[in-house]
Amino acid sequence: MPTLPSSLSTTRLNLRRYTPADAAWYATMALRNRSHLARHEGDNAAMKINSEADAIAVIQEFGKESDAGNAAFLGAFRREDGIFVGQVYIGVSNANLPGYLVGYFCDEAHLRQGYTFEATTAAVAALFRECDAQRVGLWCDDSNIASQRIAERLGMRREGHVRSDKRHADGSVTGSLCYGLLREEFLAQEAR
Numbered sequence: 001m002p003t004l005p006s007s008l009s010t011t012r013l014n015l016r017r018y019t020p021a022d023a024a025w026y027a028t029m030a031l032r033n034r035s036h037l038a039r040h041e042g043d044n045a046a047m048k049i050n051s052e053a054d055a056i057a058v059i060q061e062f063g064k065e066s067d068a069g070n071a072a073f074l075g076a077f078r079r080e081d082g083i084f085v086g087q088v089y090i091g092v093s094n095a096n097l098p099g100y101l102v103g104y105f106c107d108e109a110h111l112r113q114g115y116t117f118e119a120t121t122a123a124v125a126a127l128f129r130e131c132d133a134q135r136v137g138l139w140c141d142d143s144n145i146a147s148q149r150i151a152e153r154l155g156m157r158r159e160g161h162v163r164s165d166k167r168h169a170d171g172s173v174t175g176s177l178c179y180g181l182l183r184e185e186f187l188a189q190e191a192r
């Protein structure tokens with residue numbers, strides 16, 4: 001099984017795994033983003049962080065998952081000032097293929113500046129170029145227009161729509177969209 005990326009660079013961003021030294025600001029960031037993440041990232045580990053000690057435990061879990069080759073949690077930091085702008089998740093969805101899933105969030109202070117698209121583009125490219133990906137997919141809510149835009153701009157195809165599969169805290173019911181990009185499609189995109 002190929003090793004998952006532990007660091008990546010883009011024009012504006014450096015992406016890297018977290019270390020225990022990140023725990024203090026990660027806890028502050030998680031608390032600040034709680035309501036921003038509640039609707040579409042309710043299961044995100046950041047949602048369970050209430051203290052620096054919680055953040056240390058979460059970062060340790062991220063490290064274990066990375067060391068086991070199951071997943072990579074990469075913080076995206078602006079190159080010009082080192083400020084955290086978001087996070088990209090890479091998970092192994094099928095080790096035999098290999099196939100991967102990506103996920104992400106943007107810090108609420110840095111929305112709509114193209115950072116998530118830029119970071120996720122680098123992650124997807126690394127999976128095809130360095131990790132032998134045959135397929136990279138993502139799931140998002142059918143009311144999450146920003147996430148749908150990211151999937152579409154990555155060149156992913158909308159492969160499925162699971163209708164009305166969840167109820168939110170406000171009582172609304174939404175469904176889930178499945179997107180995927182295959183190796184040959186990525187290579188054709190690169191050739192263009």
Ligand SMILES: CC(C)(COP(=O)(O)OP(=O)(O)OC[C@H]1O[C@@H](n2cnc3c(N)ncnc32)[C@H](O)[C@@H]1OP(=O)(O)O)[C@@H](O)C(=O)NCCC(=O)NCCS
Nearest residue numbers: 040104105106111112113114115116117140145146147149
């Ligand atoms: C989804 C999310 C990660 C997008 O982050 P972002 O950094 O603001 O996204 P980008 O700036 O890279 O923009 C990506 C695209 O979405 C569009 N977009 C961003 N926010 C939008 C919004 N609120 N409504 C409509 N479109 C939006 C952008 O215009 C851009 O589209 P374009 O390429 O056609 O111009 C961010 O809103 C977020 O963290 N949401 C909460 C967590 C979440 O939903 N995670 C994903 C779960 S699948």
